[in-house]
Amino acid sequence: MRILDHAVVRLLPLVPRAVVQRLSAPYIAGPELADARSTVGALNAAGQMATIDVLGEEVTRVEEAETIAAAYVDVLDAIGADGLDANVSVKLTGLGLKVDVDHCHHLLERVVGEAARRSTFVRIDMEDSTCTDDTLALYRRLREAGNDNVGIVLQAALRRSLADLAAVRDLRPSVRLCKGIYVEPPSIAFQEPDEIRRAFVALLDALLDAGCYPAVATHDEWLLAESLARLAALPADGYELQMLLGVREARAAELVAAGHRLRVYVPFGRRWYEYSLRRLQENPQMASMVARATLARLVGRG
Ligand code: FDA
Numbered sequence: 001m002r003i004l005d006h007a008v009v010r011l012l013p014l015v016p017r018a019v020v021q022r023l024s025a026p027y028i029a030g031p032e033l034a035d036a037r038s039t040v041g042a043l044n045a046a047g048q049m050a051t052i053d054v055l056g057e058e059v060t061r062v063e064e065a066e067t068i069a070a071a072y073v074d075v076l077d078a079i080g081a082d083g084l085d086a087n088v089s090v091k092l093t094g095l096g097l098k099v100d101v102d103h104c105h106h107l108l109e110r111v112v113g114e115a116a117r118r119s120t121f122v123r124i125d126m127e128d129s130t131c132t133d134d135t136l137a138l139y140r141r142l143r144e145a146g147n148d149n150v151g152i153v154l155q156a157a158l159r160r161s162l163a164d165l166a167a168v169r170d171l172r173p174s175v176r177l178c179k180g181i182y183v184e185p186p187s188i189a190f191q192e193p194d195e196i197r198r199a200f201v202a203l204l205d206a207l208l209d210a211g212c213y214p215a216v217a218t219h220d221e222w223l224l225a226e227s228l229a230r231l232a233a234l235p236a237d238g239y240e241l242q243m244l245l246g247v248r249e250a251r252a253a254e255l256v257a258a259g260h261r262l263r264v265y266v267p268f269g270r271r272w273y274e275y276s277l278r279r280l281q282e283n284p285q286m287a288s289m290v291a292r293a294t295l296a297r298l299v300g301r302g
Contacts, residue, residue: 024276026246029268036268055269065096087121126153128182155180156200217242
């Protein structure tokens, strides 16, 4: 990321919410479940799978966590009713991880059970490093209780991720591999883009060595090439590629046309703000977009 972008990332929280909402619209299906349904239907028609995320994280009350868990059950009903080729992605802080770990486990178990009844799958997103231990512990608890339709995410940026993989290797986990979006200190996380890329490739090698199902989540052309070279030995259903809604859509279509299975992350809901800030951080055009939007506002056109 360039220096100018770094400066804008720091300023992003100062950008008016209406501007953030407008700039981030391509990354979010919309406020309602109906929006996610139609977005996923269109993706499926284009040969792409989806994972649906109910927006909402860092809840502070058990009741909010219950509401999000119930929203996931509605999503699973919709997946079944519409016959969508989709699963769900959950953020444990949205299910109350920071409020009550046992209750979060109970809600996650409910969502995973409802998903199993509809023969679908739950991916537990990985959040910032304060959540890593609890997330992996809850994953193990679920797997040891016999739930196989659940998987995790490993972040290449975290120095601990190879060790985390070694610790769950006995479970042959389904793992989404990504760079990691959360800002973490150098003591625990690689900072340089090339270090993160090297760690990503090392993790993919370790996943393949462990016989895990890899879901390679990146839009980085260099990493895609390195990953595809390694995945070439697997059968077409032995791995998947993943991308975010609104990012590199033309490249996603090319990859599908080339015969790869590709899943798009489809967030929806009314709690769009935190997710939107993270996506804008990563948009290479963000600095100029934010500058233009702010300028337009200053001259009264915003
Ligand atoms: P990089 O950021 O270098 O992007 C490569 C190129 O893609 C850019 O040069 C640009 O062209 C394009 N691009 C990327 N982001 C863009 C944007 N917002 N707007 C426009 N263009 C953009 N992280 C995490 O910590 N926990 C998680 O659970 C997940 N889950 C997850 C699921 C899926 C399906 C994906 C694809 C990603 C995640 N992530 C995540 C986010 C991930 O960690 C990472 O932050 C982003 O994928 C960006 O990294 P890339 O590897 O795409 O490279």
